[in-house]
Amino acid sequence: MSDEQARERERDIEERVRELLAEDAYTIRPSPAPYPAIRRRGVVERRRRVAAAGAALVTLAALPVGAYAVGGGGGGGSSTGTPQSSVGATLSPTRAATPTPSATPSGPAGPATAGQLLDQITFAQAADGLDKCLAYNKGAVRHAGSVDLGTAEDYRIILAMNSTGDSNAPGDGMYVVAVQERPQRIRLICTLRNGTAEGLNTSVGDDGAPGAVSADINGGKLYQQSFLDKGHWKLPFRWGVIGTVKSSVSKVTVSYGDATSQAALDHGWFVASGLLKQQVTVAPHIKGYDAGGTLVYDSDQDESYEKTLP
Incomplete structure (x- = not known):
């Protein structure tokens, strides 16, 4: 075989190899893995594991006196009332078996006293706010796997009140x-x-505090207003403690x-509020x-309670 014939044969072989590679390209380079579907299955599985384990979480921490008394209840807070925008509701000793007029089967339950809805916020407005908050959370679930x-x-809604904007979060609004x-x-x-x-600031599970009363650690x-505004708060200032x-x-x-508020007791929670003018x-x-009037908790004696503002 001459050199020219050999080179011709090599070219034929090379061309055939190219054709075979082109025909089998799909086998050599398979299509990408279906990442969106795999991610969705992973998110669902993570939710199942979190639900089964009962893991604690904090979701989207977002980021608040003249007397403005909230009517308090006896018997450890097992009392009910129809939520309205006024204060000083008279409480019955036990929670009614039927839902309050403001609570519907498709919505949240109302607070134990009317005074837990402040600043003329109606129960309907508070319930609508809660719906928007949960929709906000669902958006976070879709985008971040929360x-x-x-x-x-x-x-159950236990408090609704005006919020005062500050340097960290400008603009007044509402807390639910x-x-x-x-x-x-x-x-x-x-x-x-x-x-x-x-x-949306969320906590899950008991805080494990052994005391008779435990202030919410993220409440x-x-x-309080932003640390950036220390010494220069906007007044008057609506405050709440839960x-x-x-x-x-x-x-x-x-x-x-300069004022003291009696808290409402609402099924294991206490809710107090006032209007700060200084x-x-x-x-x-x-x-x-306790029921006999004996002091069973004093935050001044609680080493875990922050007694001064930042």
């Missing part, structure tokens, strides 16, 4: 605080401005500024009493 917090009918007891305890504080949910956003109580506690008082540097002072 845990779905469920629907409004799983919750809601809790869920089953299958596990969930507390959420939602921030709304101009009718839109802008932030400071309800009674936390849990043992069944042995029949009365909780909260002193802030700058303060000391955190709210909380006291709890």
Whole structure:
């Protein structure tokens, strides 16, 4: 075979190899893995594992005195009332078996006293705010794999009040605080401005505090303005204090500024509020009493309680 014939044969072989490679390109380079479908399955599986383990979480922490008393209840907070915008409701000793007129089967339950809905905020407005907060959370679930917090009918609204804007979060708005007891305890504080949910602070599970009264560890956003505004708060300032109580506690008082508010007791939670008209540097002072009037908790004696503002 001549050199020319050999080169011709090599070219034929090379061309045939190219054809074979082109014909088998799909086998050599398979199509990309279906990443979106795999990710969706992974998110669903993570949710199942989190739900089974009952893991604690904090979701989207967003980011608050003249006397403005909230009517308190006896018997460890097992009393009910029709939520309205006024204060000083008379409480019955036990929670009614039927839902309050403001609570519907498709929405959240109402608070134990009318005074837990402040600043002329109606129950309908608070419930609408809660719906928007949960929708806000569902958006986070879709985009970041966060845990779905469920629907409004799983919750009871325990506080709704105006929020005061500050240097960290400009613009006044509204806070809605809601809790869920089953299958596990969930507390959420939602921030709304101009009718839109802008932030959601959520805690899951008991805080494990052994005391008869326990202030919410993340509840400071309800009674203080930004550290950036220290010494220069916008006044008057609507404040709120929330936390849990043992069944042995029949009365909780909260002193802030120059006034004392008696807290409402709402199924294991206490809720107090007031209107601050002066700058303060000391955190709210909380006291709890049993049915006989004996002091069973004093935040001044609680080493875990922050007694001064940052």
